[in-house]
Amino acid sequence: MFVELDLQSDVPIYTQLVDQIVEGIANGGLKPGDPLPSVRSLAADLDINLHTVNKAYQQLKQEGFLQIHRKQGVIVQPGEMPGVTAEFETRMTRQLKALAAESAVRGLNAEQFSAYAERIYRQVSTTDNGRNQP
Missing domain, CATH: 1.10.10.10 (Winged helix-like DNA-binding domain superfamily/Winged helix DNA-binding domain)
Incomplete structure (x- = not known):
């Protein structure tokens, strides 16, 4: 590892x-x-x-x-990975809100921010892990 x-x-x-x-x-x-x-x-x-x-x-x-x-x-975890919980959604929203705010202040528009987020998601999520991915 x-x-x-x-x-x-x-x-x-x-x-x-x-x-x-x-x-x-x-x-x-x-x-x-x-x-x-x-x-x-x-x-x-x-x-x-x-x-x-x-x-x-x-x-x-x-x-x-x-x-x-x-x-x-x-x-x-040998079984199924944890799913989306309310706690996870709250934490994700808080973290994304902070990044979105800083991105806006630095001049990134919504499309650029979304493109960065999607590219990074695809970089770290190369396997299905038992779930359907968008």
Whole structure:
């Protein structure tokens, strides 16, 4: 599993880790049932605190992307991935609203913003993941 962290970023390290694991699932780099490194192993590989990795794994478990077993370790959800929830829609709306506002202030029009969003969506979503994609 390839993870690239920006230790100088304002985005917390655990959030970067969560985002990259979800992206790995979306683009097919991580498939249902795939094992992930242990908390200790990934923390050592990335030279970060093991509590940071644990926090990311726990968040992904809570959201339904990972399963954590005592004997099997951490694996990508072998069943169906989580669907769209009200919480997800709220978070997505908040994040898109902020990006849309900044884009407008910087002079991007709605069509350009939509084109960027669609291109990025297609870049990270190269597999079906059990769902029909638009």
